[in-house]
Amino acid sequence: MSELSQDRLDQESRDITLDVRDLKVHYPITSGLTRRVTGHVRAVDGVSFSIGRGNTMALVGESGCGKSTTGRAVLRLTPKTSGEVIFNGTEIYSLDKRELRRMRPKAQIIFQDPYSSLSPRLPISEIIGEAVREHNIVPPEEYEDYLDQVMESCGLRSFYKRRYPHEFSGGQRQRVCIARAVAVKPDFIVCDEPVSALDVSIQAQIINLLMDLRDERRLTYLFISHDLSVVEHISDAVAVMYLGDIVEYAPTDAIFARPIHPYTEALFSAIPLPDPEVKTNRIILTGSLPSPANPPSGCKFHTRCPRAEKECSEITPKTKEAEAGHFVSCLLA
């Protein structure tokens, strides 16, 4: 989908925060004593997208489709196989250790599980403040005040500073994770399923907080989620992933109004609506996600596609622009 990013690049080339071009992440499968490589899990198999400053792009798909790996690869938390990740104008995989360290505070991540992503042995002032000191975000004499200010802006009372993570509820822990991410004044945050582990009413609080922070600090988000109703609420653009590929990419309004790819259609129709009188024409997909180590030939979705035709198993679909800004890889579209 490189033509896609090229297009958007021309329009807003100076305001692009993240530009990903044909990114691939393959994990080797080894076997035997000699650890001979017998194959590759194609977790991410050539994705391209770009996110403009202050925008939110959502990455949706089933578990195992490679959305979290994409999120980690754009932060260089996992080695890439090929492709480019250009963040604020520099290709991050070309940075040496010192340069990478300088880049780190600019791009942060919020993980899904606020229980396992906070060290149980550190008070939250340390959890939030460690990186602030390490990267000299503020002068030492302003450090304590800055910490209070960050905590307050994330809805945590600053007198909780000396407490440990186990003293907090799930929603508050997620606030700590968010505070940790924004404390180093980042431009870009990967939100990897930040609300999936939370209750509905807490979810709403966290989503509101994320949106407020985005507007105040002009943050750019890559929002990874499988909850489409949350995605519609928070994002400007949506990319749907299936088995390591982006199958459809469009502005949020367009994709929700008129999904083109049969997979997107099925995904959207599977959202249960909180209204007992609405009877949706549900498209129920059969089977589950094929193995990314041995993806189907042709269009990877043809094994589950309700509209698949003979050619779908032979020809790999190219990405085309169905409408302005609405990209889809499907032979039938």
Added chain:
Amino acid sequence: MSNYITARDARRIIRENKRAIDDIEKRLKTLPASARKSVMRDADNIVEFDNLRTHFFTDSGVVKAVDGVSFDVPRGSTVGVVGESGCGKSVMSLSLMRLLQRPQGQITDGEIRLNAPDGAINIANTLPEKMGDIRGALLAMIFQEPMTSLNPVTRIGQQLDEVLDLHKVKLKERGILSDDSKAVIKKRTIESLEMVGISNAEGVYGMYPHELSGGMRQRAMIAMAMSCEPLLMIADEPTTALDVTIQAQILDLLRGLKDRINAGIMLITHDLGVVAEMADTVVVMYAGRVVERGTATDIYKSPAHPYTVGLMKSKPIPGRKVRRLYSIPGRVPNPVEMPDYCYFRDRCEYARGECDEYPPERDVSATHKVSCWRDGI
């Protein structure tokens, strides 16, 4: 948030707990046979909860996890139980199965009536050793995480056979098994696996849980739950760990199965969308109590409790864009020191004078009941 207890208080709590638990367990053992039986209020119900109270006697005090819950599960219908984590919905279902962590978890009051084929019984007063005949055969449970609830070192087939083998005498009487031989049991297991949409049932019979995907594992769990044709299947967050597309498959399957074996489903979830789609009647729980119950249309079209309204408003709905999501202010009261006023008062925007007393349940309509002093919202 100060939960510090002095050593003396801790000793006192432990002493009191021990006395309370001993009393409850002794009473259960010495009950007359008549107290274990019961009479259904309505013969069309499979299960009736009547003022159920389940308390946990913990070392930091008594946690009233379920504190006066009453509702009915009619035969062949789906009841959705909605609430946030910690509201007591899972403890309520574990009380029904009598799977509470003993000795600290105890049913302290109330009745759970089960419309068993040979006469109604009171589950709350049934001896723990008698529950073996009921669990699995009449009441079955589908848990949230199929990976942790299936035995990882036993083949799927064996795990399913075990259930049938345990209940084979009763199942023969009910005509579900024609004979109690191993071959007949295996046939029934394979039949159940086929019924839940596993196409390669013979193959799956010999597989271990790790060889199956999440959706397939959940199907195997459902096959296990329905193989004895129970009266009621309790599904505790059955799709929370699954993807939306797999969730749609599983919900579709549950709906179809319910009609085929004419069982009731008690669907426990925090997902309002899933409940709207599946449930005939809905029970909304908050802090161990039922705050509102009614038909799905009652609850979704004219919610009467401020908590229900808040819950609905806080969920983003596809196709209905709002600038900001609503979020209920405040937090759930501390379960050890429950207030004596309406549990929702401190978070409620409609709170007023009467709210100093916990509101009784009142009728909004014939099917719709709410525990709130307000008339409509």
